[in-house]
Amino acid sequence: MRVLLLTIALLLSNWSKAAAEHYPSQRITVIAPFAPGSGTDGVARIVFKRLSELLKATIVIDNRVGANGALGATAAARSAPDGYTLLVGGTSTHAANPSMLKSIQYDPITDFVPISQFGLFPYFLIVDPGLPVKNVADLVALAKSKPGSLTFGYANALGQLSGEAFKRRAGIDIAAVPYRNSPQVVTDIIAKRVSMTFMDMAPAVSQVEAGSARALATTNLVRSSHFPAIPTMKEGGLEFINISAWTGLFAPKDTPPEIVAKLSEGVREVLGEAEIRSRLADIGFEAQWIGPAEFAKHVKDDMELWASTTREAGIERQ
Template structure:
């Protein structure tokens, strides 16, 4: 009997020793959320709100690390290669997991195969903003100016979303712009404010303060319906390009192979955070709409977005780099 008990104890110890990391208590140390854009961007704002609440709920630090460059591709590729243990996460977007696959001939990661989607964290509305010193007060004025000087009006491309929006708008309106690429939206916005670049499509969370202060002029929103943040601003669809309806989104991702129990735990926590009144209140003035769904639903959504944004890139006539 003693031998049988000892054998059973030994077998149990062996099973514990080989248990997957995800089955152990998570998190047991600091977690890093990599944001593939600069501080001050809409995705950065969403990540910091989530990180703050995740830290409080899970009793571990959630560190936000900004790695801007190549419309998010550099940081995303790095996270794809990280250990699949739940301690390195990505605040991905429709740039990293949508249009980048069509914008680059060679992408150092696969947006579907290399990631485990965790949670859909929000949808971002966009402004079309201008240097207020320009004598352009409306979408009609902008189109007229672009037709008068083809390819001379410059736009800042701080993300693949802003680039796709600008080129889709230009094609729909029968005009052309001069693209000036940037590593992320915040420095691009700085140059529009400073008058070095004429215009850009920018998420409301990054631009709203400058629009309200008058250092930027917003002339339209990019969604099908007018925004409650700026109800007097027309949509592009109602002024120039029929059916123009574009917004961006963010979501939390882990490297592929991350234990499902960690993915589900984080999905539950993030969805609970998105339902908090103070989070909704903080998101609303920035034009961020929370959209909690299951990890499985978010996975299907990401798969459809890769197809959707690739089609938009092609329709806009953007050549991959």
């Protein structure tokens, strides 16, 4: 029996190596669990267009939208572990959902193999420019003078957590308005149907630059290197949690390690190119590659952070 098991293990190892040597030999599908125009989708299209050139393979983006990214993540988790269906996931799918949703059909740790992190989006407080406010302190004062009259829109877990934490830490009453995707939130900011939002800059950068939306502050501890004129929440007079949206590449569990290594090295090469980093910076994304082992630790640590911050914000699972 022992000899049989060793033989099977050797055969599987040889198959894994052979598969990696010829990988990719067919089209790769990357599931993006958020809408076209979202930050995750924007990063995916920039990175995978270049990666397809390096790997000499066709890579297509499949937007599977819904349940805060859980629908797309579930589809990826249930895919064959052969390297031909991947997930571009992030904070929502792999850190927030276990604490935000009552039930998800995948386990962020055991159902996936982390390949590499791409980097992160700093998060910003973006408001209707028609509001008579110039900074965070003004916004808090306005909200306190008109309890219940202001609203914040959110399209993902980070936006919801940020808004609820803002309410608690500032001691204000603002109503939450859920959306299916971030571009819709920006549209309603411009149309004055919602007062404010917390989000990455990708869906809103052109509107902020045009003045049809206003970025008051970043939720990060330090100012963004891409938007250095925007102060931090702390500089605006409010102690706040350090929130940003990281993004990275995952494969279904049991994907051969040789394929994982090949993809990780390809992503590292892509993110090392000055032109790619510049294009990502244009949508407010800070490229920060880390490999499989470190990425796995980061995911686990962030899950624990979200468990504590959602309790602080008083968010109940939905």
